[in-house]
Amino acid sequence: MPIRFALNRTCAPHLPLADFISLAVASGVKAVEIRNDVEGREFVDGTPAREVKARLDGAGLAVASVNALQRFNEWNPDRAKEAAAIISYAAALGAPGVVLCPVHNEDHGWSNADAERNLRDGLANLAPILRDHGVIGYVEPLGMKGSTMKNQHMAVAAVGDVDGWDTYQLCFDTFQFFRCGDTVLHQDRIGLAHMSGISRKDLQPGELTEPDRGLVFIDDRVDNIGMLRNLVAGGYSGFISMEPFNPAVQHDPDLLSRLRASLEYVTALLPKAA
16 A cells, blocks of 8 residues: 555644645645644644644645644543543544543653553543544654653554453654653554654754654655654554644744655655555
């Protein structure tokens, strides 16, 4: 199967939806990730899911995910309400899943035991909401300081403990994997992949932050090509979504040509089919 690329809304959060869709179509991707946390844009601004879906359908674009339910492993009544709203929106969009991000502030005060218990609590409480809507939860380990779920092994063990593999898959983010020094890729559990490149050389992986994330070119430190080669060669056929956060990339007047060049660079170096 040919590689299926997507664009995360982080590529151009400042653009109105129509312009973002035009960017995605012109870049040649097959899908987009809609975010629920961009002020003044779809979801946050109240645009109905059916309207967003109609625009995407008209452009020939699929939805790779809604990104994201934050702090899913800090379960409480507010989180339950938030989860229901995001998951129902995803279902109405026709999105296969919702990305799930853990608590990642450095002052969370949790012990390792707290993090393990809270992770299982969040997964167990989310599962029936996801099942009711026919939506997958893409569990995304985050590698920054303060993250309460840094590596894939922790996520895989917890999903297994709550008997959740009918409802959950991993979101594999190459940058997060690189940043936390993860070495074990649970390839058979991955349902969505994120890629972004790091070109700056002056910081250690653990010191990098989201605004450092750009497009993927030959100067990339993350080894996106090596990671994605292994993923695709192992049979992965899901979306690979470009997710830069660097403001200079997002506001680049030549963003379209740079996106095309980056996607062409990655395509040329990956296996042609899974």
